[in-house]
């Protein structure tokens with residue numbers, strides 16, 4: 001996990017941390033773009049148990065790898081806020097959704113949305129999830145015995161499950177396909193923008209035009225879906241209907257269209273990748289176990 005120093009991050013929180021300086025001027029940026037996960041893994045392995053600063057151009061981000069440290073950063077949200085440049089760079093895509101909002105606004109949204117994720121509400125979504133999974137598995141089976149890249153398939157599966165659980169049965173597959181493509185393009189652009197957040201927003205980065213058109217297409221599609229659902233007054237068993245029903249406990253007010261759009265995109269981004277990664281590792285573990293069983297059966301120990 002990475003964090004940046006924001007106004008709430010006291011000097012004490014990052015005091016004595018070693019800083020990986022990388023190349024002159026650019027710091028670790030070359031390594032981040034060449035192989036981000038590999039680079040972060042090497043930094044973590046070189047500094048076991050430590051919080052390490054990594055220079056990225058003129059900014060420093062802090063890499064936290066130990067579970068207790070990660071827990072502290074996640075729970076102490078007043079000290080480790082989300083106000084830095086990296087989070088600012090997420091605004092065009094993620095707006096002020098739960099994942100990237102901060103402080104009292106985050107707390108307010110969090111209190112309003114937490115009840116939506118009660119087991120009873122989630123249970124009501126499982127039929128839809130199972131339907132999507134069965135359909136995707138049937139499609140996989142039609143490919144016969146070709147080798148299947150589980151990382152690719154788990155991404156596709158989790159993208160479909162989340163989009164259809166959010167937006168329900170009323171949306172055409174061609175529309176979810178299009179939305180998914182735009183979301184993937186926007187995420188690629190977002191990654192670049194986050195690590196180059198010290199550059200002015202209008203700085204022309206490669207792929208910038210595609211990034212902007214993807215965000216415009218997402219805004220268009222999501223806002224239309226929100227407005228149509230609100231206007232129809234229909235209550236469906238999906239996340240969109242749950243978000244439209246969410247109310248502030250004190251004022252009784254709900255979210256405006258833009259906030260619902262921000263939460264939908266944030267849930268997609270937060271939920272899709274994490275779930276796909278967890279499921280991919282699950283296949284890896286199952287594979288290791290079955291090999292182990294095979295070796296045991298052959299008496300190989």
Ligand code: HEM
Nearest residue numbers: 074098099100110162266267268270271272274275276278
């Ligand atoms: C194995 C799967 C998952 C893992 C490992 C995972 C992990 C995490 C972690 C560590 C955070 C905390 C980040 C932070 O506070 O800065 C988080 C936040 C979040 N996750 Fe997940 N997640 C998973 C699946 C999902 C799914 C399926 C959804 C939605 C459908 C989701 C939606 C969210 C949201 C909205 C937040 C922000 C919550 C907040 O700040 O109040 N996640 N997730």
